[in-house]
Amino acid sequence: MKESQSAIEIRDLTRRYGKLEAVHSLSLTVRAGCCYGFFGRNGAGKTTTIKCLLNLLRPQSGTVRVFGFDPQRDEVAVKSRLAYVPDAVAFYPWMTVSDTLDYFASFRAHWNRDIENDLLKRFGLDRNQKATSMSKGQKTQLALITAVCPEPELLVLDEPTSGLDPIVRREFIETVIGAYQSGDPGNRTVFVSTHLISEFEGLIDEFTVIEQGRNLLTMNADDARERFKKISVRFGAAPAPLALPGALQIKQNGRSAEILANGNSEQLMAELRARHPEDLRCESLSLEEIFVASKTLTQSGK
């Protein structure tokens, strides 16, 4: 895969449901081989965007390309290169685990049986169990197996871990890293929409925060953690309200204060140090904190 080829290219995508505008002029680019986080609250437009990638919905304006293909015109070319795990998975209730896997495999040119066996064992799934009697966690595990076995170039995950217990969630992420990503690293792209961000923190190379259908913030994860920092300071005696030009946000509470910095933590730290605080520390915001604060971060960031 060449650097120049992007896995996903979305330009000015707009999609309405009646009067409701779910996605408004959204643009983003996912490089091949990268793990891309798509963060947003419920109803922000994440699933609508993903459905446009899969040709389950058609854009009303703008373009969507997957590996350069238009999902509407070249549906087969797109779908043979990706696999999708939706938030609510449904299988035919009369099929067993084995039947389901064979059924999915019948649509694929390639199916890795070794991975299938490994993952069935790892998740402790019984080949003869019927889908009706499976728990939500087991259904998600089965969906993940159906997505990983074809070894697609792109894995699209829509809220994959919501409603699952912590152990299943952990296994899910380990599988994405291990069984999926390690196969052919340069050609393994992950696009994951989630609001359980902390679990995916280590996996995310780049992310977009979507808010009311608009791209609020797109950044590289390391850059974001380096830029957005939280400074905690405590003084010996309660100071007058802190005036710190350049601080994104100041929350003062008696002797202590919390200050948000946008790329200027060094300078703010120096200003605070000059006031001889009792305690002064600085840490990066996690991606989850960046998501929660993204409105503040982008408003004053300009």
Added chain:
Amino acid sequence: MLFQIDFKAGKPVYLQLVDQVRYAAASGVLRPGEPLPGIRPLAEELRVNRNTIAKAYAELESQGIIETLPGKGCFLRANHSPFTKVVRDKLLLKEIDEAVVMAHHLQIDRGAFLEMVQERLDYFERKSGGSGDESSPKTTPRRTQ
């Protein structure tokens, strides 16, 4: 676990790994010729992107700290400084300056600072010369700025 990742440290994850391998090598937790964890198991264990580990190992290799043997994995190299003395001095000076600035801000005077340096040198010497039974995860001391 040999390595620990702190997303709040404000340092790119791959550089945290690089630092920790260098620390493990300096303190004798990892010895020359010993293997580093494989990329996939380490990525799964830390639950970080596989590419992050690969990037850290590539960086360590370019610094001459580890070497990759095809099909076998990555190993700590015996004599791991490819740099000339001038470059080494320069690299170290930068780090020392940072510590000196920090000491100034924390109001640690010259005597106390030098004492601490001595103490740390002794500590690392003891560890790398010792029995190597230090299994507790030693991460680079957290910087409070």
